[in-house]
Structure formats: structure tokens, C-alpha cells
Amino acid sequence: MKVSDAVTTRKTMRAFRADPVPEETVREILRLAARAPSGGNVQPWRVHVLLGAARDELVARVAAARKEFPMGEAPEYHVYPPDLTEPYRTRRFRVGEMMYATVNIPREDKAARIRFFSRNWQFFDAPVGLIFTMDRQMQQGQWADLGMYLQTIMLLARQYGLHTCPQEAWAVWHRVIRSYLDVPENEMIFCGMGIGYADETAPVNGLVSERAPLEEYVTFHSAIAGTV
Numbered sequence: 764m765k766v767s768d769a770v771t772t773r774k775t776m777r778a779f780r781a782d783p784v785p786e787e788t789v790r791e792i793l794r795l796a797a798r799a800p801s802g803g804n805v806q807p808w809r810v811h812v813l814l815g816a817a818r819d820e821l822v823a824r825v826a827a828a829r830k831e832f833p834m835g836e837a838p839e840y841h842v843y844p845p846d847l848t849e850p851y852r853t854r855r856f857r858v859g860e861m862m863y864a865t866v867n868i869p870r871e872d873k874a875a876r877i878r879f880f881s882r883n884w885q886f887f888d889a890p891v892g893l894i895f896t897m898d899r900q901m902q903q904g905q906w907a908d909l910g911m912y913l914q915t916i917m918l919l920a921r922q923y924g925l926h927t928c929p930q931e932a933w934a935v936w937h938r939v940i941r942s943y944l945d946v947p948e949n950e951m952i953f954c955g956m957g958i959g960y961a962d963e964t965a966p967v968n969g970l971v972s973e974r975a976p977l978e979e980y981v982t983f984h985s986a987i988a989g990t991v
């Protein structure tokens with residue numbers, strides 16, 4: 764598979780088939796993903812792989828916790844800046860609207876939107892769930908490293924015919940995850956990720972998110988600044 768094919772065919776899938784993913788495949792992806800770069804080769808990532816009954820148990824614990832906190836607790840970090848400004852705000856809004864349009868859930872139908880969103884906490888039925896944590900001492904540079912690691916996993920998944928769903932939605936269940944997976948207090952729970960075979964027939968997986976044109980965010984410099 765060409766790198767560009769992995770990049771262009773990777774997209775967030777939100778419906779997976781039940782077909783199991785061999786543990787060995789997940790190991791292989793993680794072994795290779797470890798080649799992701801990190802500043803100072805710090806390799807700040809930590810990963811929990813949830814398969815079979817272990818995965819189902821997390822899903823069940825969150826379902827039980829929802830009786831007290833229907834939408835989870837405040838995450839340990841700001842998933843988005845508290846006052847996201849333009850153009851980022853509109854981009855975020857648009858992808859949400861586009862996603863709910865694929866499943867015919869209008870803005871007014873809050874209950875249906877919540878029902879759909881809460882499928883995050885079932886890994887959208889993906890048979891493999893990953894939880895990513897990182898030591899709290901880490902700084903911006905290491906968050907970037909973690910992001911590169913996530914993308915490396917997602918691109919490698921494509922080579923095995925697998926798709927992924929990166930999920931910050933798990934951040935609101937840090938207490939449940941911490942106690943279940945015995946995550947030490949010095950680690951922050953960043954996000955989850957579902958991995959599996961996409962249900963290509965599911966309308967939500969038809970979503971192709973937009974991207975801003977290069978001109979909006981790239982500046983090419985060819986002459987020495989200030990001389991033209």
C-alpha cells in the first residue's frame with residue numbers, strides 16, 4: 764500500500780463489523796507504530812489494549828456509570844479550548860452537522876444525538892479498544908509526539924484492511940478507566956481508539972470530512988522576507 768493510499772483511505776469510522784481482529788495483528792501494528800518519532804526519543808505514549816471480555820467489561824462499566832453521570836465527568840484536560848475561535852469553531856460545528864446528517868438526526872433531536880454520541884463508549888462496536896495515557900509531567904512537545912503515534916497506528920491499520928476511530932470521548936470516563944485498568948495517578952487518560960473492520964454499509968461511514976484549502980493556512984516563502 765502506498766503511503767498516500769493509507770493517508771487518503773484513513774478516515775474516522777463510526778460503525779464496525781463484529782469480525783474479530785487477531786491479537787497478533789494488533790501487536791504487529793503496535794510494534795511497527797513504535798517507529799513513530801518523538802522529541803529526544805522519549806516515546807511518551809502508554810497504551811492499554813482491550814480485547815474480548817476485557818473490552819466488553821469497560822463498555823459495561825461505563826454503561827453502569829452513566830446512571831450517575833449520563834454524559835461522563837469533566838475530562839482531565841480541555842478537549843477543546845473553552846472559547847474556540849474562528850475558523851476552528853465553524854470547522855468543528857460543520858463536521859458535527861455533517862455527521863448527524865448522515866444518520867438523519869436533526870439539531871433539535873438532542874436525545875437522538877446523545878444516543879448516537881454515546882456509541883463512542885461502545886467503541887462503535889469495534890472489537891478492539893485502545894486507551895492512551897501519558898505521564899502528567901509531559902509538555903506540549905510530548906502531546907505532539909503522542910499525536911504522531913496515534914496517526915502512525917491509524918495508517919498502519921489501513922495496511923491490514925482495518926479502520927480506526929480515535930476517541931477523545933473516553934476522556935470523560937477517566938475515573939472508571941483508571942480504576943478498571945489500574946492507571947497510576949501520575950498518568951493522564953488522553954483518549955481511546957476503536958480498531959476493527961468498518962461496516963461499509965453504515966451511512967455514517969459515508970461521511971467524508973472537509974479540509975480547508977492550503978491557502979488558508981500555508982505560507983510559502985521563496986524570497987527573503989522584507990526584500991519584496
Ligand SMILES: Cc1cc2nc3c(=O)[nH]c(=O)nc-3n(C[C@H](O)[C@H](O)[C@H](O)COP(=O)(O)O)c2cc1C
Pocket residue numbers: 773774775776777858883928929930931932933954971972
Ligand atoms: C485525538 C482525536 C480524538 C477524536 N475523538 C473523537 C471522538 O471522541 N468521537 C468521534 O466520533 N470522533 C473523534 N475524532 C475524529 C474527528 O472528528 C475526525 O478526525 C475529524 O472530524 C476529521 O475526520 P476524519 O478523521 O474522518 O478525516 C477524534 C479525532 C482525533 C484526532
